[in-house]
Amino acid sequence: CCMHMSQSVFSKIINREIPATIMAETDHIIVIKDINPKASIHFLIIPKKEVRDIQSFEQHDFELGLHMFAMAHYLSKTVPGAEDFRLQINSGAGAGQEVFHLHMHFLAGTFFSI
Numbered sequence: 001c002c003m004h005m006s007q008s009v010f011s012k013i014i015n016r017e018i019p020a021t022i023m024a025e026t027d028h029i030i031v032i033k034d035i036n037p038k039a040s041i042h043f044l045i046i047p048k049k050e051v052r053d054i055q056s057f058e059q060h061d062f063e064l065g066l067h068m069f070a071m072a073h074y075l076s077k078t079v080p081g082a083e084d085f086r087l088q089i090n091s092g093a094g095a096g097q098e099v100f101h102l103h104m105h106f107l108a109g110t111f112f113s114i
């Protein structure tokens with residue numbers, strides 16, 4: 001929270017200040033449906049810790065990657081039609097990142113575009 005001037009949209013979702021369709025939640029991660037889906041299954045795997053991007057990681061942040069991969073594994077085992085999936089992280093504005101709270105796209109099913 002407190003190192004930032006304002007909370008990210010994802011922190012507001014985590015704190016239940018704005019609505020989202022929450023698909024899974026652990027101590028470390030929340031999973032929501034992407035509001036503008038690029039596939040028939042399009043979730044966002046979001047660390048509850050508000051880290052801007054991978055470039056901003058400190059040593060103790062690398063474990064977030066483990067929690068994110070573990071959640072992708074769980075989703076693939078539990079969501080019908082998500083046995084095979086794509087993961088994407090846009091890290092930095094130059095790579096297309098729009099929400100500056102780290103998140104990993106989980107895409108499966110029918111892909112609407114690349």
Ligand code: AMP
Binds near residue numbers: 099100
């Ligand atoms: P990017 O930062 O490039 O990974 O893109 C951010 C993603 O977050 C986009 O796919 C948006 O559709 C999605 N998004 C933005 N705001 C929300 C929201 N309030 N609820 C769900 N998904 C969102």
